[in-house]
Amino acid sequence: MRLLVIEDEKKAGEYLKKGLEESGYTVDVVGNGIDGLHQAIEEDYDLVVLDVMLPGMDGWEVLRRVRAKKDTPILLLTAIDELEERVRGLELGGDDYLVKPFAFVELLARIRTLLRRGPPRDIEHVHIGDLEIDAVRRRVRRSGQRIDLTPKEFSLLQLLARRRGEVLSRTQIASYVWDMNFDSDTNVVEVAIRRLRAKIDDGHDTKLIHTVRGMGYVLDEEREDS
Amino acid sequence: MRRMSLSARLTATFVAITAACFILVGWLLYRAAEQRIYEQDETNLVLSARHIRRFVAELGSVDDLKAHQDRVTISVLGDPSNALRIVDGAGRIVVDHNAMGYRLDIQSVVPTDQRIVSSMLRTWHDDRGLPIRGVAVVGQLQDGARVTIVVARSLADREVLLRRYGRDMALRLLAGMLAAILLSYVLVRRALRPLHSMATDAATIHAQSLHTRLSAGNAPAELHALSGALNDMLDRLENGFARVWQFTVDLAHDLRTPIGNLRGTNEVALTRPRTSAEYQALLGSNIEECDRVSRTIESVLFLARADNPQFALQRVTLDVEAELERIADYFEGVASEARVAIEISGGATIDADRELFRRAVGNLLSNALRYTPPEQVIKLVAGEANGTVTVAVENPGAGIPAEHLEKLFDRFYRVDRSRSDSASSTGLGLSIVKSIMELHGGRVTVESQLRGITRFVLWFPARRTS
Numbered sequence: 229m230r231l232l233v234i235e236d237e238k239k240a241g242e243y244l245k246k247g248l249e250e251s252g253y254t255v256d257v258v259g260n261g262i263d264g265l266h267q268a269i270e271e272d273y274d275l276v277v278l279d280v281m282l283p284g285m286d287g288w289e290v291l292r293r294v295r296a297k298k299d300t301p302i303l304l305l306t307a308i309d310e311l312e313e314r315v316r317g318l319e320l321g322g323d324d325y326l327v328k329p330f331a332f333v334e335l336l337a338r339i340r341t342l343l344r345r346g347p348p349r350d351i352e353h354v355h356i357g358d359l360e361i362d363a364v365r366r367r368v369r370r371s372g373q374r375i376d377l378t379p380k381e382f383s384l385l386q387l388l389a390r391r392r393g394e395v396l397s398r399t400q401i402a403s404y405v406w407d408m409n410f411d412s413d414t415n416v417v418e419v420a421i422r423r424l425r426a427k428i429d430d431g432h433d434t435k436l437i438h439t440v441r442g443m444g445y446v447l448d449e450e451r452e453d454s
Numbered sequence: 455m456r457r458m459s460l461s462a463r464l465t466a467t468f469v470a471i472t473a474a475c476f477i478l479v480g481w482l483l484y485r486a487a488e489q490r491i492y493e494q495d496e497t498n499l500v501l502s503a504r505h506i507r508r509f510v511a512e513l514g515s516v517d518d519l520k521a522h523q524d525r526v527t528i529s530v531l532g533d534p535s536n537a538l539r540i541v542d543g544a545g546r547i548v549v550d551h552n553a554m555g556y557r558l559d560i561q562s563v564v565p566t567d568q569r570i571v572s573s574m575l576r577t578w579h580d581d582r583g584l585p586i587r588g589v590a591v592v593g594q595l596q597d598g599a600r601v602t603i604v605v606a607r608s609l610a611d612r613e614v615l616l617r618r619y620g621r622d623m624a625l626r627l628l629a630g631m632l633a634a635i636l637l638s639y640v641l642v643r644r645a646l647r648p649l650h651s652m653a654t655d656a657a658t659i660h661a662q663s664l665h666t667r668l669s670a671g672n673a674p675a676e677l678h679a680l681s682g683a684l685n686d687m688l689d690r691l692e693n694g695f696a697r698v699w700q701f702t703v704d705l706a707h708d709l710r711t712p713i714g715n716l717r718g719t720n721e722v723a724l725t726r727p728r729t730s731a732e733y734q735a736l737l738g739s740n741i742e743e744c745d746r747v748s749r750t751i752e753s754v755l756f757l758a759r760a761d762n763p764q765f766a767l768q769r770v771t772l773d774v775e776a777e778l779e780r781i782a783d784y785f786e787g788v789a790s791e792a793r794v795a796i797e798i799s800g801g802a803t804i805d806a807d808r809e810l811f812r813r814a815v816g817n818l819l820s821n822a823l824r825y826t827p828p829e830q831v832i833k834l835v836a837g838e839a840n841g842t843v844t845v846a847v848e849n850p851g852a853g854i855p856a857e858h859l860e861k862l863f864d865r866f867y868r869v870d871r872s873r874s875d876s877a878s879s880t881g882l883g884l885s886i887v888k889s890i891m892e893l894h895g896g897r898v899t900v901e902s903q904l905r906g907i908t909r910f911v912l913w914f915p916a917r918r919t920s
Contacts, residue, residue, distance in 0.1 A: 408781075414788055441737075
């Protein structure tokens, strides 16, 4: 998959390129709006990450002109978190909108969602190592042994399983599982993960739920715990 | 267009009123004088006509009349504007007293037996255009002969008199008006002088000198009220500026800690080669510090946005009990780890912004969880009285000393500044609750007993009837 990043901040451009390339994408970075527009139109990209505040031609103009010619998904980055800005971005044809500073895993999740065609399939049966999740009957087994989960614990596990291998931030988890969209001073997600981990991983040599310090949590078979 | 000054406007108004009064009074006086003069003339004409007819009736014949001409004309002598002519039945002029040569032919003639009154007077113009007023009556002599008596008077001299009177009056009115303009301008200027001194005072006030106050001095009561109101406004502004200043200082302090941590840990890490595990731990810790800065920035931005009067609430109808259950569910894990129970009671319906409601209750609950000892219960109580919906968050604990209660909702205010959990708390949680309540037109209150119950109450005003 080829991505184009239009971002004038040098450091930001560098880390986005590095991070996205390590996540398996081919990435071109352009430092201004005029070149960005040219490249977005002339070449074929699967997705464009567009900073709104750009020298030369601002992101809104780039967005408008790209949309006049192409349907490439465009993810907007901005430092301004105002409702009008969001509305404007989406009205001009932006596909998603992320406010700086953002967690890199959040950006990655949004990019994956935009690149995925159609809604994510709800898989009825998931097997991760010796963990089995039966989404229909809402039952979980590990090494054949039944594990009792509260409804929220089940939703949390299901979310992690559906995004297997992806790091999920605390904010994402709070929003998906509890529909709470504010940053609380309390470590609610940490505690929930700890309790889920106690039920899933305790007593097993292979740990499935991993903490990526500072970033979030991931469910996977093999991962070096940090 | 430049706006008119207040003194110019007041003067103009005053002059307009004075002019209107002067002109009205002048016109009335002029009309009164005119009427008096014409009435006087008419009375004279009527009396003369009556007198002459009576006198003619006593005479024997036209010859008698001729012989006694002097006696007849005596009543119109002395004023050259007066005229008298007596014509016999054959149209011959018997008596003619008409020094100015007025035209004296009159069509309507009063018969001999009719009493002469002023309504019978007629006005006409002679060949020179002079206005003449007079009356013609029939007189009968002793021998039965009839004569026509014309008594008239030119109005020209009266018109000249009135014109002169009008002109004199207009000149005096004009002089009076000029005097009024001058006087009123001077008076208005003097009355407004305190305003100028207030303006001079106000011009010296800047953000750095907000302590300056306006002095009304010996100004009239109206300006005292104004300067009082302006001074109150300055009090509030000074207060607001002080708060913004304090906020800036606190914010800078608050950001200093994570940035200090970031710098320090990174510097230490770079002093010698580390294992990759150590680097990973360092980077993780860096991200945590960044999150802390982001959270503070997000909170500060939220507060700034909430202060903007254009903030748009997404009001929906909320079932308070269901919302409280959802919030309690969110904190369930943390509560049970702390061995604290959360109890919900009561219920109500409100129109509120769902996200903001959750955030407000969430902040209070997260606060309560931090201060509730194990094996105790936090209560979420919803209630409704007279349309006002209250949501209370109660927790037992050490309590908050009274001197802190008032400042609890101030930005960055922490009861215990040295508390170790300042890393996880932004010190803005309760200010955000307060802002959210103000956005909803409500308020938040707190009461606390030492070693007893601490109760935060959110007050939502009566539902808007729409």
